[in-house]
Amino acid sequence: MITNFQEVLLSLQSRLEDYLEGQGIATNRKFKCLHPRHEDQHPSCVLLPDKVRFYCHSGAHQGDIFDAANFLEGRPLDGPGFITETLEPLARRFG
Numbered sequence: 001m002i003t004n005f006q007e008v009l010l011s012l013q014s015r016l017e018d019y020l021e022g023q024g025i026a027t028n029r030k031f032k033c034l035h036p037r038h039e040d041q042h043p044s045c046v047l048l049p050d051k052v053r054f055y056c057h058s059g060a061h062q063g064d065i066f067d068a069a070n071f072l073e074g075r076p077l078d079g080p081g082f083i084t085e086t087l088e089p090l091a092r093r094f095g
Contacts, residue, residue, distance in 0.1 A: 016065040034071040035061040
């Protein structure tokens, strides 16, 4: 059970690069857009310098680790499912 919600959120946001690499995405260069409804034929997505957000130049989509988990794995971004299906599994994965 998560008792320090804000601390866990901040800690997980710093793990975006690790999360993407765990999904088979090389973050040392441009990668295809993560948004599922944007067909990206050429890599146009980058990790922003703070490494807690990504940005897609061709589709103007941006997000953090939670958006990436939503786009790549269909994990919820709100409601009770955010806690049980997104936040807790990511917290377990990244300690």
